[in-house]
Every structure is written in structure tokens, then in C-alpha cells.
Amino acid sequence: MRYAVVYLKGGVGKTTLATHLAAHFARSAPSLLIDADPQESSATWAAWRQEHEALPKPTTVRLRGKAVFDEGRSLAENYQNTVIDAGGHDGAGLRNALLAADRVVVPMGISGFDGAVFDDFMDLFNTAQDFNQGLEMRVVVNRINPQSSDRELREFLGERNVHVMERVVHERRVFQHAIGDGLTIEEYKPRNGSAIHEMGQLYREITEWK
Template identity: 45%
Template sequence: MIFACVNTKGGVGKTTTAVHLAVMLTRQGRTLLIDGDPQASAASWAAWRRESQYEPSPTTTCLAGKAILTEGKQLAKGFEHVVVDAGGRDSVGLRSALLLAQRAVIPIGASNLDAAAMTDLLEVVELARDYNPELDVRVLLTRVDPRTKDAAEMLEFLAEQQLIVLPTQVCERVAFRRAIGEGASVQELNRDQAAIAEMEAFFKEVMV
């Protein structure tokens, strides 16, 4: 399956979601991780992973703009799974990722700014569906602070948009930042059982 992790807003845990998804998919078969973000955060993570020698690793490449669709489509033929980490803004690259993908994963925070960005992103998603009508969209609440009501309010907003929201909520945790910085997943670092449980639950849900 081809996944695209997308949002027009940065800072929502998009790359964290993408690389964890790629690592978990790699355990099931050959996986390609396409870094389509100009910041190249996923590519940096892959480089740190090579230094740390964690295995197994997804094959990682950087593509930009329309190449995410054209070259990505050709590259995907050699892999069982593909994950695209698309840039955190509305761009040709993000739209190309939505045209390539079979399933879009939208990591989203729980602020008013996140809600505004989601409204913009949904317009882009609907345009993509004109050309990719089978595109399946799943929303993942990320960087959640369980001490506040923000997540509950965001869930109400998402329900109004008639979106499929994954049951798991990924909380703001130091473990995720540390894992990314070491080219690892939270499972591989094995220091935060709550973070591990959240990612493994997310994986089960997004694969259904």
C-alpha cells in the first residue's frame, strides 16, 4: 500500500508519524520512504539511522514536486509498501503525494490553528479525489496534552467534517524527539512504554 503523511501545517508530528509507519511496515516487507519535504527531516532521520545501525530500515529517497507522483509511481513497483512524508504546506509536492497515495494519514494537533489548517487541507484533498477517487483519508490526533480538553474539542470539529479519525491519540512525549534524533523508533529505543503502545495501536488501526 502507498501511504502519504500530509498536512499543510508544520509541527504536527508528520515526519515522526511517517518514519514510525515506515519502520513498522519494513518489518512486513520491502518499504520505500519518500521524503517530499524541502526540510528533508525524514532523510536526516534515515542518515542518523544508518550511523546507529538500526535494522531493518526502509529504503529512503528524496523527491520534490511532480516527481513525487511520476518517479514515485515507478519506484513503488519495486516495493511492497511506500510512505511519503510530504511537505508541511500546500504545494505541488503535497498534491502529488495525494495523487500517488492509496491512503492519506493526516496527523493533526488540537489547536484552533490546526483546525484552520485542516479546513484548507480538506479542500486540497477533495481536489485530489477528482483524479484519485479511491484515496482513503485517516486522521491521527498527535502531540496531545491529556491534561486539557483540546483533543475533545478537536474531535467534535473532525466529526462535523465527517472524517475517519483513528481511535489512538499520540501524546506529546520526549521519547519521540529522542527516537527521531537517534534514527530510531520508540520501540527500538524501548524507553517509554506509553509511546510504544501509542505507535503500535496507531499501526494496527491505520492498516485496517
């Protein structure tokens, strides 16, 4: 299965979600992580991860533009699961990620939410579906304050018939610390039980996506 973690906005946790998902898949079978973002944050995380010999590691490659589709789909044939991390802007990397994927995971927060940006993204997604007819999308409410409500965001997405995953992932500093060490929050110490529980439920929702 090929998953693209994308959106038209930075700071919503795309790389954190993509690296965690790729590492989760790598625990049970070989997985591929494609860094399609010029900032190369996922590839940097993967390089730091090499220092931890005992941890499962997704095979990580950097691809740009049309290579995300052409080379990415070819490489993905050798892996049970592939995760594509694209940049937070409209460009060749994001568009080709949509064409290469089977499923699109869209992290969105409530801070600075812009309905026009989402509508622009849906235009891109719908265009990609014209060429990639099996493409499906779900939103993850991500990086929100534990005291905040996501009700208005869910209502907005519901009006557009967008499927939103039940599990909300809250903003916690442990994610930044873990990513900076090439780890996931399940591997980072001291352990944060709430963050681990939330991610575990999100993994389950994604893997049970039918």
C-alpha cells in the same frame, strides 16, 4: 499500499509519524520512504539510521514536485508499502503526494488548531480525489498533552464526516530523542512503555484500515 503523511501545518508530527510508520513496515517486508519535504527531515533520520546496522531500514529517496507522483509511483511498485512525507504547506510536493497515495494520514494536534487551515486542506484533498478516485483519508490526533481533551477537535471533524482514528498519540520527549538518533521509540532506550503501546495500537489501526 501507498501512504501520504501530510497536512497544511508544521509542528504536528508528520515526519515522526512517517518515519515510524516506514520503519514499522520495514520490519516485515521491504518498504519505501519518500521524503518530499524540502527540509529533508525524513532523509536525515534515514541517514542517521544507517549507523545502526542491525535495524530494518526503509529504502529512502528524496523527490520533489511532480517527481513525487511520476517517479514515486514507479518506485513504489517494488515495495509492499510506501510512505510519503510531504511538507507542511500547499505546494507541488504535497499535491503530488495526494495524487500518488492510496491513503492519506493526517496528523493534527489541538494546540493552535485552526479550522480554516483544515478546510483549506480538505479543498486540496477533494480536488485530489477528482483525479485519484480511490483516495481515502483518516486523521490521527497527535502530539497532545496527556492531560488535554481532544473532544472539541473530534466534534469539529465529526461535523465534516472525517474519520478519526481511535488511538491518540501524546506528546512525549522520547519521540524527539529517538528521531534524533535515527531510531523509533520501540528501539530507543530507556524504553517508554506508554509511547510504545500507543504507537503499537496506531500501527494496528493503520494496517487494519479496510
